[in-house]
Amino acid sequence: MTSGRRWAQVWRAAVFLLAALATGIATLIALPLLCHPRLARRWANWHRGRAGRLLGTPLAARPALRAPGRRAWADPATLRDLLWLPVNALTGTVFGLLTLLCVGNLVPAAVATPLWWAFAPEERPRLFIDIPVTGWTSALTLGPLQMLLLAALAYLALPPIARAHARICLAVLSHSTAEQLADRVAVLTRTRADVxxxxxxxxxxxxxxxxxxxxxxxxxxxxxxxxxxxxxxxxxxxxxxxxxxxxxxxxxxxxxxxxxxxxxxxxYPPILADRGLTGALTAVTARCGVPTRLDVGDLDTVPAAVEAVVYFAVAEALTNVTKHSRATAAGITVIRRADRLSVAITDNGVGGADDRGGTGLAGIRRRVLALDGAVDVDSPAGGPTTITMELPCRS
The missing domain is CATH 1.10.287 (Helix Hairpins)
Incomplete structure (x- = not known):
């Protein structure tokens, strides 16, 4: 993984955990109100969606509760929704405070290093919790040292902590076997209709x-x-x-x-039959108007339907990169792990890609879901954009 992508993960994890801190505090404050089954369902669905997106496994929201009174309380999923309230209050607050402590102490160090002299003697910033900055020596040694240590801590710890919180969320709010089957049937029914x-x-x-x-x-x-x-x-x-x-x-x-x-x-593009998936993707990236790096692992035998979906999806994504992203570089990574084919399409453009407007991304999602795959689009405003696809690839 490149350093740029790793720092993007760190930033995403920090935002996720600080939001978890806010929701944990909000849960404590509004606990009596959130104990209503319908509000608890909405609160739980929002957290399930966040956790699924962070882990790259988007999940369908549970249907909103419409049954009145006791029937709403009798819904098996309601107990899990209510259980999530104290769990989120605890884990969100603890993990979020750790993140706030790490990120928040970067700011005093960044301010103290060049501007320590601008503060009155009794108000000068303190580094490493209680060491005052009294001169350029302490500012230029303790300040960068604190920033370096906290940055290293954030680099190493924040992504796994965020994933741990997301997994706890999904473990508490996971569907029962019957609910998973019902969700799967619903997804397949919807994708079949789309297909x-x-x-x-x-x-x-x-x-x-x-x-x-x-x-x-x-x-x-x-x-x-x-x-x-x-x-x-x-x-x-x-x-x-x-x-x-x-x-x-x-x-x-x-x-x-x-x-x-x-x-x-x-x-079915003839180039797939002539040159295989690797050769076809090489041709697509060579024609792209943005310099594109292609990294393809050992794919073994890939079903023709999966090859066609990957080819069209990559071609559509690179067309979007050329037209809309204002990117200067893009990358395609194709890796096979057992019976799953993973495709990641990245660019360093302005971000903001959204498939809810019926764009080419929506077409990519329909193609992938039709083969029982999964798609995740991570495109914050300002970039970078990463589109990840997972497709079953049983030979």
Whole structure:
């Protein structure tokens, strides 16, 4: 992992844990109010969503409680929602205070090092909890030392602490086996409907392309050949007209073949059959308008459907990078772990990518979910952007 990506994880973990501190304190203050089953469900769903995104396993929210009175309290998930309240108050506050202690003490050190002299003697900043800064010697030694130690602590400790808090959240709020099965059925039902809609739209597009393009050209070729045959029968000495008709028919045949190849390419790119997934991704990254690093591990045999999804997803993502991100560099990493294929697409652009507006990212998500995969988009404002895909890859 590069240092830049690691520091991005540290920043994300710090934000996550400081938010956990805020929610832990809010839980303590509003505990009587949050004990209402419907509010507890919303509170728990919000935390499950945060934890799932941090761990790269987005989870569907539990349905909102609509049953009144005792039936709401009888819902098996309500007990887990209520259990999360004290657990979050404890873990969120403890982990958040540790993060605040680490991050918060970076600020005094950063201020004390260059500006210690601007404070009155009795108000001068203190480093390492209780050591006053009295001169340039202590400022230039203790200040950088404190910043270095706290930065190293944040670098090493904050991501695992954040993941630990997220795992605790998911452990408390995890579905029962029956709920997991119901959620899985719901996801598969939704993705099946999306796939059927996309499949119908794709068939209509292919039919339209063939009808308006290739078929029209083939009809024109047939007409020219019929005229040429008539000319050959009625006036065989008119060689110039015959030559013009046959030339037009020949050019029309080549254009029809080109259009037919374009249609075929949108169904299953021939480059995948010719060069495999690694070669196809190499060609895609080479055509990208942003310098792109490609890192592909040993993939062994990848199912054709998975290859097609990865190819189209990477092509769409790099198109978005070129058009919208204002990035100067991008990276593609493809790794196979047992029966899972992991694809990470990164760029150092301005961020802010969102798939809720029906953009190309939504199409990527539909393609991946159709194969029982998972997609996570991490694109804070200001960047960087990371799109992670996990696909089943059983040979």
């Amino acid at each position: 059927l809609d996309a499949h119908g739209a794709e068939l209509r597009r292919i039919e339209r392309d063939l009808h308006d393009g290739t078929q029209a050209r083939l009809v024109a070729i047939a007409v020219r050949l019929a005229v040429a045959r008539r000319v050959l029968y009625d006036n065989p000495r008119n060689e110039q007209l015959l030559e013009d008709l046959l030339r037009d028919a020949h050019e029309g045949t080549e254009e029809a073949m080109t259009e037919l190849r374009e249609v075929i390419r949108t169904v």
